[in-house]
């Protein structure tokens with residue numbers, strides 16, 4: 001009884017001392033909080049250093065996405081490159097987990113430190129390819145998927161990629 | 176004062192109290208914010224004071240809903256009762272030697288009576304809502320008031336004994352040689368606790384206890400009726416602070432500054448103190464509240480009463 005009374009007085013005193021501590025609040029719109037460069041926010045689709053779309057529409061991101069908010073359709077360009085005919089992210093579902101970025105084999109999909117995406121209309125949270133695609137290479141400046149992959153496209157035949165061996169002619173028995 | 180002056184003063188007082196209660200909602204949130212290391216409402220107007228206006232607008236434009244399953248007449252009457260009772264309580268408060276509405280020889284009893292009437296508001300509100308949570312809130316408040324009422328009155332009897340009068344002006348005048356907070360420290364302590372319990376504010380807000388009873392007795396209330404409950408609660412807080420000032424801290428007495436300023440300063444200090452209590456102390460469990468009341472507070476009050484009586488008699492004899 002006596003102890004609890006003292007403890008109450010002590011509590012009051014301790015709380016009173018908080019009059020002199022600084023508030024933790026960040027006055028948000030005026031005062032921007034620090035966001036680390038790898039902060040996971042709004043998603044972008046990047047281009048390779050030559051300015052072509054990086055995404056090859058492999059669907060790995062859509063498969064990895066836990067809330068299933070990515071939808072896309074693969075298409076093949078005349079020069080042999082794959083690309084997404086449409087690429088849609090529903091940001092009202094996205095949980096900014098970064099799984100898509102992890103899954104992407106071409107570094108195409110990347111998360112950026114921007115989270116200010118408020119909308120009055122739910123439909124406006126669905127971003128199409130033209131909203132997602134940016135002009136630069138994002139975090140990886142010199143990565144170009146087609147330069148390292150074995151896929152044949154116009155202007156790059158089998159075996160011509162970086163570090164790629166000549167294709168083996170399985171029809172020949174000569175060593 | 177003449178009749179005309181009294182009427183004018185009553186109106187001014189009424190406005191001041193309602194305005195004060197409104198500003199208090201904002202002030203309380205700011206203070207709580209400071210003590211919890213945040214800011215509280217600080218956006219609208221200087222220091223966020225216009226928040227009061229925004230809240231008022233919101234509450235005024237809310238749907239004024241009366242639940243179809245409630246006891247309608249009582250449901251509508253209940254929130255007004257608390258405001259009326261608390262406002263009437265202010266009638267006997269002497270703000271300065273000249274500024275008061277009523278100086279009756281039973282002033283203190285009048286105050287106790289009015290605060291007791293306010294209990295009906297909570298009780299009837301809880302009953303009329305016809306809702307389990309509200310009923311539980313009403314039940315709790317009934318039990319809480321019955322037990323705390325007892326020694327709220329008794330704790331003040333020490334003051335009355337020392338003064339020999341129930342008139343609040345006499346009580347203030349009698350404190351010229353020393354405030355009663357020293358000889359009546361025990362009475363002050365009990366009165367503060369009982370007063371908080373009476374105005375059912377945190378830490379004794381068991382009738383509304385958000386975490387267990389949604390909102391207790393005012394679960395079904397919204398819009399203006401809810402506002403009335405809140406207004407009553409804040410008026411109660413101001414009234415309680417005024418009474419503590421008057422009874423234990425020498426009312427308007429004080430050097431240099433005019434009496435009314437002293438009175439307001441002291442009252443303001445106690446309002447802050449009550450908000451601090453709210454910020455610091457957790458709500459007790461219900462049975463703890465009851466056993467604290469009957470097993471600690473009541474004996475303390477009786478000891479205080481007997482001791483004060485003995486000392487008063489001894490001083491008379493000497």
Ligand code: SF4
Nearest residue numbers: 065094095097098100
């Ligand atoms: S960040 Fe996560 S939730 Fe959002 S699109 Fe990528 S995988 Fe899906």
Ligand code: SF4
Nearest residue numbers: 055056058059061104
């Ligand atoms: S963004 Fe990456 S993972 Fe997703 S479809 Fe395009 S290439 Fe594949």
